[in-house]
Amino acid sequence: MTDTVPVIDWASDFDVLDPRYITDPFSIWDDLRTTCPIAHTDRRISSWLPTRYEDVTAIAHDIAHFSSLRVAVIPGGEDDEPPVDFEGPNLEYGLPPISADPPLHTWTRRLLLPWFSHRRVDGYVPMTRDLCRGLLDGFAEGAHADAAAGYAQQIPVRVIAHILGVSTDMSDTFTMWVRDILEFADDPERRQRGAEGLLMYFVEQLEYRRHNPGPDLLSELLGEEVDGKPIDDGIILGIAALVLIAGVDTTWSAIGSSIWHLATHPEDQQRLRDEPGLMALAVEELLRAYSPVTMARLVTEDVEYGGCPMKEGDKVLMNFPAANRDPEAFEEPDVVRLDRAHNRHVAFGSGIHRCAGSNLARMELQVALEEWLHRIPAFSLEQGKEITWAGGQVRGPRILPVVF
Numbered sequence: 001m002t003d004t005v006p007v008i009d010w011a012s013d014f015d016v017l018d019p020r021y022i023t024d025p026f027s028i029w030d031d032l033r034t035t036c037p038i039a040h041t042d043r044r045i046s047s048w049l050p051t052r053y054e055d056v057t058a059i060a061h062d063i064a065h066f067s068s069l070r071v072a073v074i075p076g077g078e079d080d081e082p083p084v085d086f087e088g089p090n091l092e093y094g095l096p097p098i099s100a101d102p103p104l105h106t107w108t109r110r111l112l113l114p115w116f117s118h119r120r121v122d123g124y125v126p127m128t129r130d131l132c133r134g135l136l137d138g139f140a141e142g143a144h145a146d147a148a149a150g151y152a153q154q155i156p157v158r159v160i161a162h163i164l165g166v167s168t169d170m171s172d173t174f175t176m177w178v179r180d181i182l183e184f185a186d187d188p189e190r191r192q193r194g195a196e197g198l199l200m201y202f203v204e205q206l207e208y209r210r211h212n213p214g215p216d217l218l219s220e221l222l223g224e225e226v227d228g229k230p231i232d233d234g235i236i237l238g239i240a241a242l243v244l245i246a247g248v249d250t251t252w253s254a255i256g257s258s259i260w261h262l263a264t265h266p267e268d269q270q271r272l273r274d275e276p277g278l279m280a281l282a283v284e285e286l287l288r289a290y291s292p293v294t295m296a297r298l299v300t301e302d303v304e305y306g307g308c309p310m311k312e313g314d315k316v317l318m319n320f321p322a323a324n325r326d327p328e329a330f331e332e333p334d335v336v337r338l339d340r341a342h343n344r345h346v347a348f349g350s351g352i353h354r355c356a357g358s359n360l361a362r363m364e365l366q367v368a369l370e371e372w373l374h375r376i377p378a379f380s381l382e383q384g385k386e387i388t389w390a391g392g393q394v395r396g397p398r399i400l401p402v403v404f
């Protein structure tokens with residue numbers, strides 16, 4: 001990763017990869033909201049950073065001025081040629097629906113939604129529970145664990161592999177590729193390794209499933225027709241890669257941050273043990289308070305928004321995490337109230353790109369926390385051990401040593 005020059009003025013020169021932003025973005029947003037609610041930077045590319053709920057949601061809904069054709073928070077390879085010199089499916093579609101505007105967005109999203117309906121997600125509960133229990137078997141008898149690398153990180157990638165119908169043996173490799181793309185996006189070599197690995201893997205899978213279809217997302221997409229024609233292989237490839245990229249780091253980060261919260265707030269840990277019926281509300285509150293995902297938008301034409309002269313080609317970072325800490329939208333936003341009743345959080349985004357996998361994410365988070373609390377006695381952070389956080393597009397703990 002490239003070293004970043006420390007930030008002196010967050011309003012005019014912010015950097016989401018500054019270590020202070022990664023460990024404590026909350027106080028930075030608080031300052032900005034009162035002094036300069038839409039910050040700017042020229043680092044990497046001219047970008048704007050709204051910090052208020054009202055602005056973030058308004059921009060998310062204005063798809064005419066704010067396109068999803070460039071959603072990377074750390075611009076890297078997205079303007080380059082395809083990462084691999086390769087004769088095969090057309091890669092110009094990116095990762096629809098997340099990196100598409102209508103009309104491509106509309107029909108690719110429609111194809112994906114049924115895979116994450118309540119009914120389907122209910123069907124994934126038993127395997128997710130077994131998976132969590134199996135992981136806990138590996139360390140619950142000891143007195144300490146890395147709750148991020150040993151638990152949170154292991155869950156979503158296996159659930160997604162199951163949905164895609166690919167081998168869970170590949171889980172560690174998938175995790176490595178997804179981290180290369182999202183977490184190490186400013187390291188060209190790692191970014192290339194991740195993009196190339198993922199692409200070549202799914203090209204092979206596509207060929208295999210064309211001749212050996214199964215009850216999985218890839219096979220179903222190969223059999224679909226849109227406007228009387230099969231779907232372009234490049235689009236199927238993009239959708240498959242998106243499901244893996246969108247479903248792994250995000251959910252693992254949310255599980256990790258939630259365990260971090262419970263490790264540092266014993267009263268909340270106890271409350272969830274005493275009142276297990278509170279879990280569904282608690283999951284929403286933990287998602288609000290520790291929202292992992294920031295996305296970008298591309299400004300399509302010069303526009304003034306909130307007094308800011310945004311230029312065509314600029315980026316706007318969809319700061320859903322900061323919106324969720326806005327005191328104009330949430331009472332005492334920095335306090336985690338496990339039973340918060342009015343909670344219109346935007347951890348899953350807002351508008352046409354709102355997370356297609358939110359049912360799955362909620363289920364995984366709930367099952368992972370339930371199983372953890374059931375098996376692990378009172379736990380806290382392990383003194384003297386370092387905790388590391390990833391940030392940028394997805395924020396969450398990567399090493400989280402706890403004792404019990």
Ligand code: HEM
Nearest residue numbers: 097098246247250251254293295348349353355356357361
């Ligand atoms: C806690 C976990 C998760 C969080 C916080 C999260 C957050 C988000 C956010 C903020 C967006 C909006 C993107 C934008 O506005 O540009 C989004 C979109 C999306 N997410 Fe999630 N996500 C999570 C888990 C998942 C899972 C498990 C899946 C399933 C594979 C998934 C699939 C998607 C897809 C396909 C989109 C694109 C929807 C569209 O463009 O119409 N996400 N997610």
